[in-house]
Amino acid sequence: MKITRRFVLAAAPATLALAALPLTARRGWAVTTLVLGDLRIDSVSDGWMELPADFTTAGIPEDSRDEVIAQFDLPTEGMVESPLNVTLLRQGDRVVLFDVGSGPDFMPTAGKLTEALDAVGIAPEDVTDVVFTHAHPDHLWGVLDEFDEPLFANAAMQMGRAEHEYWSDPQILDTIREDLQSFAAGASRRIEVLGDSLTLFEDGAEVIPGVTAVATPGHTPGHMSFAIGTPEQGVFVTGDFVTTLLGFARPDIGAGTDSDPELAAQTRAAMLARLAEEKWPIIGYHLPDGGIGRVEADGEAYKFVAEG
């Protein structure tokens, strides 16, 4: 099947989009962002997460929480949706996934990557390479199928060395925050199943020809982003160094799941400055409209300009 179902986007005023993560995640499977010769990059949807509203405001410092919620009109009750945008790169015989979504065990609204790939004519066994940004459930857990077998049976898999070290440390359950214990158990189990099929890389490595790893720590200790090609002819895969539109307007405010909030904030500010300056098109894993857009300076901070 060669049809790419595109997102049908509802026009939403910027403030509304900032307040509630968009309702558009469920409407499509793939958005194409770049076709260049035999290179093609799509954002494919693993579905979306449904999160309690207070979970999404957990990264705001206690003493300014009410003020920020009021200023950005953030929801405080009910559930909000966070899209899951997996980057798919195809070039010649190469089929590369940047992260693999959540798999069958995380949330009923997520784990749809196989269907999304099917909609663009790709079966799991066609995938030649998988590169991970980090080992959180919504990025890693889809690597195993419902029988706990590796889903992408023919793929070479790569993870940043520091990330791998962190989650495969036998002491992790004693040291990680209580609310992240299930993340740790899920990550170490999957890393164990993958075993030697996982190759490790460092900051600056060329993980795939033309794709460079960029260390962006803070969300997790070994978090990586990826520069595909150049700003003129490429896409920057952010991963989770910025997960909400609020993070653009207030780079000092991160996700409640950031393992080192201070480092995450430094990384976010530095990376947003760089992406705006270099005018990179980006795919953000949890951003609206397939996560495709650009970072633009906006006063003292930034904004996400969707281009999906």
Ligand SMILES: [Zn+2]
């Ligand atoms: Zn995530």
